[in-house]
Amino acid sequence: MQIRFIQAIVCWFALTACACIASAAEESAPQAAEEESRWRLGAALGYGLRSNPLVQSDDIPIIVDLDIAWFGERFFFDNGDLGLTLADNSALTASLIARFNSDRVFFGNTDTRFVSADLAGMPLAEATEFTVPDRDYAIELGLELLMDGSWGQLQMAAFHDVSSTHDGFEIYLDYGYGWRNQRWYVEPSIGVSYKSDALNDYYWGVRDDEVSIVLPPYQANAGTNAHARLMVGYQISRNWTFSLVAEYERLNDSAAASPLVDEQNVLGYFAGFGFRFR
Amino acid sequence: MCWAISPGSASGFDDMRRLILLLLLLMPAFVVAETDGEPTMRMTVKPMLCIIDKRTPLCELAFLVAWESERNGYYCLFNDFGEAPLRCWNDADDGRLNDERSVDKSFSYWMTGDDTENRLAIVAVEVLRMDTDDRRRNRRTRHVWDIN
Numbered sequence: 001m002q003i004r005f006i007q008a009i010v011c012w013f014a015l016t017a018c019a020c021i022a023s024a025a026e027e028s029a030p031q032a033a034e035e036e037s038r039w040r041l042g043a044a045l046g047y048g049l050r051s052n053p054l055v056q057s058d059d060i061p062i063i064v065d066l067d068i069a070w071f072g073e074r075f076f077f078d079n080g081d082l083g084l085t086l087a088d089n090s091a092l093t094a095s096l097i098a099r100f101n102s103d104r105v106f107f108g109n110t111d112t113r114f115v116s117a118d119l120a121g122m123p124l125a126e127a128t129e130f131t132v133p134d135r136d137y138a139i140e141l142g143l144e145l146l147m148d149g150s151w152g153q154l155q156m157a158a159f160h161d162v163s164s165t166h167d168g169f170e171i172y173l174d175y176g177y178g179w180r181n182q183r184w185y186v187e188p189s190i191g192v193s194y195k196s197d198a199l200n201d202y203y204w205g206v207r208d209d210e211v212s213i214v215l216p217p218y219q220a221n222a223g224t225n226a227h228a229r230l231m232v233g234y235q236i237s238r239n240w241t242f243s244l245v246a247e248y249e250r251l252n253d254s255a256a257a258s259p260l261v262d263e264q265n266v267l268g269y270f271a272g273f274g275f276r277f278r
Numbered sequence: 279m280c281w282a283i284s285p286g287s288a289s290g291f292d293d294m295r296r297l298i299l300l301l302l303l304l305m306p307a308f309v310v311a312e313t314d315g316e317p318t319m320r321m322t323v324k325p326m327l328c329i330i331d332k333r334t335p336l337c338e339l340a341f342l343v344a345w346e347s348e349r350n351g352y353y354c355l356f357n358d359f360g361e362a363p364l365r366c367w368n369d370a371d372d373g374r375l376n377d378e379r380s381v382d383k384s385f386s387y388w389m390t391g392d393d394t395e396n397r398l399a400i401v402a403v404e405v406l407r408m409d410t411d412d413r414r415r416n417r418r419t420r421h422v423w424d425i426n
Contacts, residue, residue: 036410036412040415069415071412071414071415076414078414078417078419079419080419081419083414085414088413092413093413093414095414144417146413146414146416146417147413148413148416150333153413153416155417155418174418176418180329180331180333180334180408182325182328182329183327183329185408189418229418235327235329235406235408237327238327238404238406278406
């Protein structure tokens with residue numbers, strides 16, 4: 001697993017280096033004066049939490065959030081995602097994206113404990129130490145389509161693992177619609193995310209070498225997660241915003257049935273003040 | 279809300295003006311003494327921020343401009359949209375004006391006294407464009423704290 005992780009990191013850095021070289025070339029090329037900065041830099045300070053669906057885990061606190069993005073003519077970096085824009089016209093924007101998989105984030109906040117019952121609730125003869133198995137970050141490469149209009153915004157994407165971590169794929173769809181009334185902005189959004197057999201099983205399955213008296217074997221199949229999000233923002237000044245964000249994600253049934261999963265629903269919220277350089 | 283305080287001005291021959299300007303730069307206390315010659319003007323504009331986007335490309339608002347001076351006098355209110363004052367007040371030490379306007383760019387209101395070249399107070403109204411033609415800037419990342 002360590003070798004896979006190192007491969008994934010090397011792969012990601014290679015992609016970053018390519019993007020940096022390309023962006024440097026873009027910046028050195030003569031271009032028309034633009035009002036909008038290529039950089040989007042900001043930070044938010046507040047309080048929030050994202051629940052962790054794993055057994056024996058802690059929720060993920062959110063205190064500070066940094067927003068670091070750079071948008072070139074073709075290449076862009078958006079908070080960890082690297083993109084190469086292939087087409088941009090009045091109908092859509094299509095980009096090739098390299099990113100880290102999001103499912104790994106839950107496995108970073110787990111505990112090691114002595115338990116007196118297995119994960120099905122059956123009592124054990126003696127207290128046994130149990131650790132949630134670790135999972136690696138996967139680097140995924142995919143195609144993303146963005147569309148918008150008076151009807152709202154649509155984001156569609158398909159990603160495949162390129163780091164030989166899970167060898168699976170994901171198809172993502174998100175629709176959002178925003179209302180603005182001067183300083184107030186409200187944007188609900190909903191979406192679904194299809195996870196393939198391989199992806200789901202890598203993160204939520206229990207492999208033979210992980211089976212113990214506490215943890216039974218489990219093979220996860222493909223499934224579809226659903227999510228909904230509500231963002232309410234108030235523009236305090238040119239640079240400062242106050243935002244309330246709530247998010248709900250329902251794990252697919254196959255992931256939720258894993259002995260590693262305690263809660264099918266993942267809830268998140270954040271309230272805080274954001275500063276953006278303009 | 280924002281209060282703007284009038285800047286000082288120097289008068290006299292060119293050499294003397296240069297000397298005063300130098301002293302103003304070097305001695306902050308001297309600035310206070312020089313500004314004693316002009317009334318302190320305070321001015322507010324509400325709202326000071328207007329937000330536009332694709333669906334609302336214009337700010338159609340009534341801007342309430344209020345001013346207050348420490349001294350009675352002749353004062354005029356200007357903005358960036360015309361050479362002529364919006365309104366002048368005679369023998370007054372305060373005033374208000376409701377200015378209905380459609381704008382899509384930031385602009386300023388300012389007050390003058392008898393000398394219309396000398397701005398006693400200035401307040402900028404900011405028109406902030408929140409939309410973008412670059413769809414990639416609106417892509418949803420997967421963080422719950424992904425705020426606009």
